[in-house]
Amino acid sequence: MLDQTPATITERSALKVNPAKTCQPVGAMYAALGVHGCLPHSHGSQGCCAYHRSHLTRHFKEPVMASTSSFTEGSSVFGGMANLQQAFQTMFALYDPEIVAVHTTCLSETIGDDIPTIIAKSRDEGKIPEGKVVVHANTPSYVGSHVTGFSSMVAGFVKYLAASTGTRSNAVNLVPGWVEPADMVELKRYTAAFALPTIMLPDTSSVLDAPATGTHAFYPKGGTTIAQIRAMGDARHTLALGAWASTAAAEQLRKQCQVPFEVLDLPIGLAATDRFVSALASLSGTAVPQAIEDERGRLVDVINDMHQYLAGKSVAIWGDQDQVIALTEFCRDMDMKPVHVMTGGHGQAFEERVKALLADSVPDANIRQQGDLMLMHQWIKNRPVDVMIGTTYGKFISRAEDTPLVRFGWPILDRVGHSYFASVGYTGGLRLATQLITAIQERQDRDAPDHALELVM
Amino acid sequence: MDLLTDRQGSVARAGDGRAIVAGRRSVAGSVSQRACTFCGSRVVLYPIADALHLVHGPVGCAGYTWDIRGALSSGPQLHRLSFSTDMREQEVIRGGEKSLAHALRVLIGRHRPACAFVYATCIVGVIGDDVGAVCRTIEAETGIPVIPVASEGFKGTKKDGYAAACGALLDLMGRPGAGGPTIPKSVNIVGDFNVAGESWLIRSYLERMGIEVVACLTGDGRVDDIQRAPRAALNLVQCAGSMTRLAKAMRDRWNIPFEQVSFIGLEDTAAALYKAAELVGDADTLARTRELVRSEMAAVKPELARLRTDLEGRRAALYVGGAFKAFSLVRALRQLGMRTVMAGTQTGGGDDYEHLKSLVDPDTIIADDTNPLELAAFLQSERVDLFIGGVKERPIAYKLGIGFCDHNHERKIGLAGFAGMVSFAREVHATVTSPVWSLMPRQRVAP
Known part of the structure; x- marks a missing residue:
């Protein structure tokens, strides 16, 4: 009974049956969870945030914290500025994040909320406390997929935070793409094996694979820190893994801080890992470790x-x-x-x-x-x-x-x-x-x- | 714990004399455990298994609600597929009516459903697609009811979504050919969704009592049955939060009385069955009901008593969707010797909370629309042994080293009725007495 698929393939337009993708905001939420002390914020109706949290929880079996602008009929007519401003006050008062990562939804995109303006106004009015960071990404659900949202949010962190001090560091930026927490750990092990100082953004390890400790850490210990993201601007090179998920952030780093980059396939399998390893070898100037x-x-x-x-x-x-x-x-x-x-x-x-x-x-x-x-x-x-x-x-x-x-x-x-x-x-x-x-x-x-x-x- | 000023009205101890402020939208910026209007509509209508459920909007809303509710069907499985108009930028600009009509034609042609529900999502409300007009056109073409569900997410809370779903059900019941003369000794089960087969169990009890179940709204639902629903002599409303509105409308329109009942826990199940017997049955029905309750109770009591010995005095917290489930759970937990030290709901109303307070101890925390920080704090300060909630709450409980029972979409074993009470007790017992808790550091606030 579950098989209701006819074998004959007919052309379909504007109709997805059993979709193989979800929408942008959930990707933005996943990316933001890979930044330490970050509260992802969904600028839209309550349901978006609830669905994304539930879906991420179903996949990772972990608590997922994110807040919502809780749009109303009024906000859909007059815009969501009041909601977002209220949200900043609530978030910083109640959850004390170091950084808030706002992503939009189909609703707020269609209404046309101008997030940077709202952020600036909120800061002027003291609704964002001194020393706290707010970044954003536009993630309209009717464009691309969850991967697009992930990619845009990672680029958003770079855009708001990465800065060059004028002195190049020895560090290499690694944009890991949409991979699992365990993959993030493994990628760091690889760069460490080549003794390459690395800044990886995002890093969901020790966030979405957190151990049972008897306490609930609202902000788990993992995640790329704000200082690390800032320092990405001084890095000597960016390795972007996965063209769809990681190019945008690497490109942004080049544009903003003149960090050269190369895009590689995700190092899954033999040949793609060979290419990743070659890149690490050439960046480090060392031979591939025997291990x-x-x-x-x-x-x-x-x-x-x-x-x-x-x-x-x-x-x-x-x-x-x-x-x-x-x-x-x-x-x-x-x-x-x-x-x-x-x-x-x-x-x-x-x-x-x-x-x-x-x-x-x-x-x-x-x-x-x-x-x-x-x-x-x-x-x-x-x-x-x-x-x-x-x-x-x-x-x-x-x-x-x-x-x-x-x-x-x-x-x-x-x-x-x-x-x-x-x-x-x-x-x-x-x-x-x-x-x-x-x-x-x-x-x-x-x-x-x-x-x-x-x-x- | 320190509560946000805005939240202070929403949390109280049962005995401290303060009314709970309820039915508000979540404070913007809170990590709310609540969902939206679309979610409310989708969960209510989802179990109608021979209907086409088409989500009109970008792909996400259809994706996240694809087969997430364990609402079982004894026949068709059409409700378990995910259909989306996958709205793209060009439809946002030019309107999505054409693609909606196309999708409906293709899908109705392929699956021949008994009716189609078209869910409007946020964006549809903003760009102004006339979903109703498209539905009328397709209905005229195909001859099946094509029913718009006004479930734009921003329109309100999940509760408003229930209302939109009730509207859609009434629309279906009001179609030509629906309704008819009242069937004697009959009921509708309203507000049971057949999660893990619970409607089947409730239906079997009623049938053993000699009562005909005309329709279950919407568990294991069929369009034909729903269209016959106006012929029932009584509506037994289980999920009051979502379905009382429908019952009231059916009372006003077809003179069908309704009764709010619950099939969670022994006491409530027995009370519900007696109520049904009293209202639509005769002496024979009542005799059969007595026999049924007696034999079912006798069958489960020894096992419950055995489990109770380990559970006596343990402390429970619950955070559930509707208030009526909370009432039942408080009573069911008491039957297991457990105290409810915290109780909250997503959609309870002011009166519901007053009733909830009367069921629990004076120092029990009552919370409307809580959030993870509050929850974690309550679980620790109240030294909770068991937390009852849904998908988003489960990992929080586990991180704290607290037993958990899913009483929401993801429960796998029916918890309703007499047999369900034993399943519930076993599940509670298994999690509370799990050897895993002795393996993890348990950092609790000292009593």
């Missing part, structure tokens, strides 16, 4: 060991642009066949990039930006796959088509682990590879007739 080389070797070793189970297996991948591109390359490199590749987000460049990645191995792959899970399901009905990689929402397809699903991306509402174990880097790749191999082998075991059940695999 990292060994981790690489282990990943290659496992792929070799299990090649017979991976080779030729067809895979469907969906999620956010940066993740899907990296996953596609990784699957291809493990000799799998990514036959359906889709993002709910936007960007012709996504289709071009994936097409180029698969030009030799899967020239007839289905590739689509701005897709939804109904389309993905239709593709799979027309060309079944051995395994799928995607969000929790794929579980409906998984059940309907009896196809294993390896959960990856945002959101994962029905499993734990994603926030605690990294997917980036070689060891992260090892985890991903073992998840895929396990899914394939378990399916083989389940389907094998008695005589063919393999004990040793």
Whole structure:
């Protein structure tokens, strides 16, 4: 009964069925949670904030603190300035944040609230206490996706705070892209292995993977500090991971503080991690540490060991642009066949990039930006796959088509682990590879007739 | 704790003689646990399983409400899909009526639903799409009821969303062919959403008593049943906060009396069933009800007594959507030997809080529309052993090392009725006595 998807694909305009994206503000909220002492603020109706907090909580199983302008009928006519000004007073009086990160919503964008003006006026009128910081990003829900909101909020922090003192530091800026807290930890381990002083923005580790302590920390101990964000302006270089999530902040740093930057793929999988590691090596001027080389070797070793189970297996991948591109390359490199590749987000460049990645191995792959899970399901009905990689929402397809699903991306509402174990880097790749191999082998075991059940695999 | 000046009217000890200021919007800037008008409408109508639920607006509102409510259907699963017009910038500028009409045509053609609900989100209200006109056009084309739900998020609180949903249900009941002569010995269950199959249990009790359930609004809901709802002899209103308005309108329009009841806890479940028997039944119904209550009570009491031994004297806090659930939970907890030391709701009214105060001890904290800082402070200062709330509250309780029970959308086991009371007690017992609490540092304010 859950399968209500017709196999015949017809063109649809302006209609998403089972969306593969959410809206900008939730991305802005996630980014802002990666700044220490920051209270994300949703300038819109109460429901936006409640939904974003609930959804983030469902994914991370963690408390998520954010405030709302609580729009009314009146604010929708006269604008939300009064609400935002009141909100500043409430927030600083009650929750004492070091920094407030305002993001807009479809409502406040359409009304046309001018956030910088409201911030300036509030500061003049003393509604923002001395020494407290307020930043903002415009995140209209009717443009882009949650990734756009994330990207804009990270750039917003840079825009308001990064400054060059005229003296270059030895630091490297790292914009990690939309990854899990555990990935943030792993990325810091990589730069530390190359002895590169690093400022990473945002950093949701020790925020959305906080330990049980017996207390509720309204502002958990993690997050990039304001001082660190300011110092990004003096850094000698910016590494931006993931074009969709991180380019805007890197570009802003270049424009504002003349920090040169390069954009790399998210270091998920072997080749993308190789490129990340090369970049770190060239920035640090040192050789790749042996420990990292060994981790690489282990990943290659496992792929070799299990090649017979991976080779030729067809895979469907969906999620956010940066993740899907990296996953596609990784699957291809493990000799799998990514036959359906889709993002709910936007960007012709996504289709071009994936097409180029698969030009030799899967020239007839289905590739689509701005897709939804109904389309993905239709593709799979027309060309079944051995395994799928995607969000929790794929579980409906998984059940309907009896196809294993390896959960990856945002959101994962029905499993734990994603926030605690990294997917980036070689060891992260090892985890991903073992998840895929396990899914394939378990399916083989389940389907094998008695005589063919393999004990040793 | 120090409360924000604006919040002082919303928090009191039950015995300190101050009225609770309720029904206000959250203070702007607060980390409110509340949602919006759209959310209120969406949760009420969501369980109608053979209807198409199309969210008109940017993709988020449809995404966040995709299959988040464990409202089970015994048949169609159409309500578990997520449909959005995915409004983009060009529609914001030029209007979204054309794309709405297109989406409705495609979806009605594909799924042949019994009716369609079109939810207006914030932006639709601002750009001024005439959702009603589009619905009328599509209704004329397709022949099924296409009902606009005026659920623009900014229009008010979640409660206003309930009102919009009630309006949509009345619209459905008022269609030609709906209604008819009153069915003797019949009721509607109003305001149960069949989370974890609870409506099925309540329905089975009523049927065993010889009472026909015409419609459940809206748990395991079907459009046909809802259109027959005006034929019931009585409305049993469970979720009073969301559905009393509907019951009043049905009383005014079809002379159907209503009774506010609750199926949470033994006492309340028994009282609800006796009330139904008394109002629409006869001597036979009453006899059957007595037998049912007797046998169900007898079946659950030993297990409850066993669980109670570990729970006696433990301290509970609750923060729930509506006041009626809070009343029932206070009584249900008392049945387990537990004291409610803090009780709050998202949508309770002034009178509700007065009633709540009469149920609890004088030093119990009563709070309207609270926030995480207050909650965490209350949980610690009141030395709470169990917190009952929803998705956003759960991790706060766990961080504090306090047991938690979800009595909201994400509960997985039915907690209603006699059998549900045992499930509730088991869940409470499991979390309160979890060995995990002995593994974590428990930093509490000294008594």
